[in-house]
Amino acid sequence: MTSTIELIQVSKSFGKKNVLNNINIKVDAGQIFGLIGPSGSGKTTLVKLIVGMDQPSSGQVQVLNTQVPNLKLLQSIGYMAQADALYNDLTGQENLAFFASLYKLRKDVQQERIAYAANLVALTSHLSKKVQNYSGGMKRRLSLAIALIHDPQILILDEPTVGIDPELRKSIWAEIVRLKSEGKTILITTHVMDEAEKCDQLAMVRGGEIISNGSPAALKSHYNINSLEEVFLRAGGEKDENNRIS
C-alpha cells in the first residue's frame, strides 16, 4: 500500500516551547487514521503541519509523495479546523459557494457539491440563514461541509464531532466510513475514545510525542486490555517509566 501522508522525524517548537517531538507517522491510502490525545498534546499543531499551514522546525512532511507545503496539494486536501473559521455575515450557502470557488469547481459541479455537503450535515434548510444566527453545532457542521466541498482525496478533520449531537455524530461517522470505501484517506483527531475504536489505525499523542500506535485491536492485544482508554493510560504510564529510567 502506498502511504498518503508521511511524517519523518518531525519536530515543532514555538519559540523555546517544544510542542512536537520527533514524530514519525505513516498513513496508508484508504484508511481512517485517528490521532488521539488529550487537549494540549499537539494534535492541532500536527495537523496544521500536514496541511502546510505551518512549517516543522525540523523533519519532513510529505503528502501524496509531495513535499508540504504545496499549493496544488491543497486541491486534494479537505481541512476542517478545530476552531470554526466562517464568515458570520454571510449565509451558509454563501460560505460554501465562496470556498467552492477557491477550489475552482465548475458552476454546475459547485451547485451539486453544495447540495450534497449541506444535505450530509443536515443544513439544507438553514442554508439561507446568516452564519451569525447558527448554533455552535451548526457551525461545526458547516465547517465539515466546507471541508468536503471539493470532493478531496484526503480529509483532515480536527475534532469534527465536538458539539454535535449523538444522532448527527453517528451519521457523520457513517459518511466518513462511506468516504473511506470510496478510497479516500481520512485523518481525524479526537479525544473521544469510542471514536478511536472506529479508526483503522491509531496514534496516541501525549506531550507532543507518539506514545503508541497501531490498529485498535493490535493496541488492545498488545497491552492485553479491552478498552482503548486503559491502553492510553497504560501507554502513557510506560512512557513516563521509560523517561524515569533514561
Place this chain on the structure above:
Amino acid sequence: MRTIALVKRVCIQMVRDKRTLALMMVAPLVILTLLHFLISSDPNTPRLGVNGAEESLIDELKEKELKVIPFDQLKSPNQLIKEEDLDGVLKMEGDQLNLTLTNDDPSKAKLLQTKVMQAISTVNAKEQATNLAQFAEDIGQQLPNTPINLIQLTMPEISTSYVYGNSETTFFDQLSPILVGFFVFFFVFLISGIGLLRERTTGTLDRLMATPIQRKDIVFGYLIGYGLFAIIQTIIVVFYATKVLDIMLVGSLWNVILINLALALVALLLGILLSAFANSEFQMMQFIPIAIVPQVFFAGILPFEGMPEWMQIVAKFMPMYYGGNALVDVMYKGFGINDIKNELFVLLGFALVFIVLNIVALKKYRKI
C-alpha cells in the same frame, strides 16, 4: 478566478454592513459640509467703538465695512469693549489716536487694524489734497499773472489681479482640495484595514491558507474588492465637493478623480499592510495618529518651503504630500495632467511597493 471569488465576497460583506458603508460614503460629505460652512462663512463685521474722532474719519471707517459705534462718555476702552462686545476702540486724545484691539481672534484683530490704518491714511491724503488745492488758489490770487501749473496730485489707482484664485477666494478654496484627498485617504485606509483585520482575528485568513489560494490572490482580491468601493466613494466625494459645495475647481474634474483614485489605492494597500501589525480594531485605530494624521501636515496645508530640511525629507515619504500638492495644482491652480503626472507616478510607486510588502507580510500565514 480565486481573486474574483474574494472580490465577490468582499462586496457582499460590504453591502451588508450598512454602517461601514455609510461611514465610507456619507461621513466624508458631512465633514466637508461642516468645514465648508465653518471656514468660508463671512466673518461678521468687526465692531469698532469710536470716541472723539472727526466726522470725515468716521465716514471713511464706515466705507470700510466696519460697524462704527460712536461713544461720548469717556470710559476706559477695556471697559467699553467688555460692555458693548466690541472688537476694538479708537480714541482721539488731542492729536493722538489710540487704537485698542480686543484680539480674542487675532486674524479679526489684524483685519480691523489694517482697515483703521487705511481709513486714517485716506483721510490724511484727502486733507493734504485739499490743503494743496487751497495753497494753489491762494498763490494764484496773490500772483494773478503767473500761470500756475501745479501738478494735480491724484491717488494712484491700484488694480489687483490674481495668478490663482480671485478676490473672492477663501482659505477653504485652498484647503478643500487637500481635505477631499485626505478624507478619501483616511476612510479607505480605515475600512480596508479593518476588513482584513477581521479576516485575521476570526481565523478565516488562517483557514484560507488551507485552500489553494495564493497570497497574491488575497492581496489583489482585497485590492479590487475594496477598490470598487473606494472608486464609488471618490466619485461621490469629488462630485459633492465640486458640484454641491461648489468648491473651486479650475482644472479638470477627471484629473481630480484620477488623483483621488491613486490616493485611495495607496490608502487601501497601506490599510491592509498595517492591519498585519494590529491584533484588534482598537490597535488599528492606534495607527491613525501615527500613520495618517501627520500626512495632513505635509499635504500642503503648511507651507513646504518653511519646513526645516529634515522635515522636507520626511514629507517626501508621505503619499498625501504628493496627493495634496497635485490636488491643489489641479483644483486651485488649474494645472493639467502633464503638470501632475510626476505626483501620480510617485503614488503608483507607493502602491506597487505596498502590494509587494503585503504579499510578503502574508508569509506569516503560509510560506508559499
